[in-house]
Amino acid sequence: MPNTEDILRELLDREQLKELRARYFRFLDLRDQEGFATVFTEDAVLEVPEVDLVFRGREEIAAKVLASVSGAVSAHHGHTPELIFTGPDTATGIWAMQDIVEWPRAASGERIGITGVGHYRDEYVREDGEWRIAKVRLVRIRVQTLSEL
Template sequence: MTVESIEQDVRRLVAIEDIRQLKARYFRCVDFRLWDEFADLFTDDLIVDFAESTSSPRGKQEFLASVARHFETGYSVHHGHVPEIDILDETTATAIWPMYDRVESPAGSGYVSHEGWGHYTETYRRCDDGRWRICRSRLSRIERHELPKQETGVTS
């Protein structure tokens, strides 16, 4: 082991932790509706593929508007677990995140309450400010179950 290889390992581990924190902020911002902070988690050329969701926006602005509209009312909880993160080079990384979500939408909102699980497959880019951001995100669901009305604690 050389000093150079140790420094390289440390840079890789720091990048992995930065990406873990990025995804943790993603989940927190959605659940707490922190839209300005949420918007800063993505590159301007973001490409999204959430085919199983209620809408499938492709670009950043369309995605941000869709998420804000969908989660404007009701409650949600999003979890990501045990990611497989690969640092490809100094500015590019990929990850697969097993996920679980539960979304409770109020009656009349036009959205269906559900719980589900699956995987996010993402690509990240380290930007000029040194921060990692999501530049591609695909959600592949394994299951998505509509929640019966009596199971959704949402009244407003």
């Protein structure tokens, strides 16, 4: 049976992982490239299989992800985390997600953008006492263009 110190450590780690994911969403939606880069390990990997996309390294991830939403207004949300500790300084997580990304309207007045739902599948590593994302895999289960809504 785990002792009180181990239980408290796991609870604190869970909260820190939730805050890490929250910072990911906030930095992404605010286009904070420096802040966004800090949530990743130096050699992090981000995958989006539906569009055959893979970015490697915190700098590439931050630059290319934020460039992909340049000029848009976005809101990204993560819900119902399923966190599993795989070692004292490693963990995995699955987050249900929903997002909306909208660019300025077309000359015709048509809305340009997408909204989607799916799951983030993460791998985390604690480095220098801070949790960071080592791998992200975004699997969408539904995407709609805003003009379809």
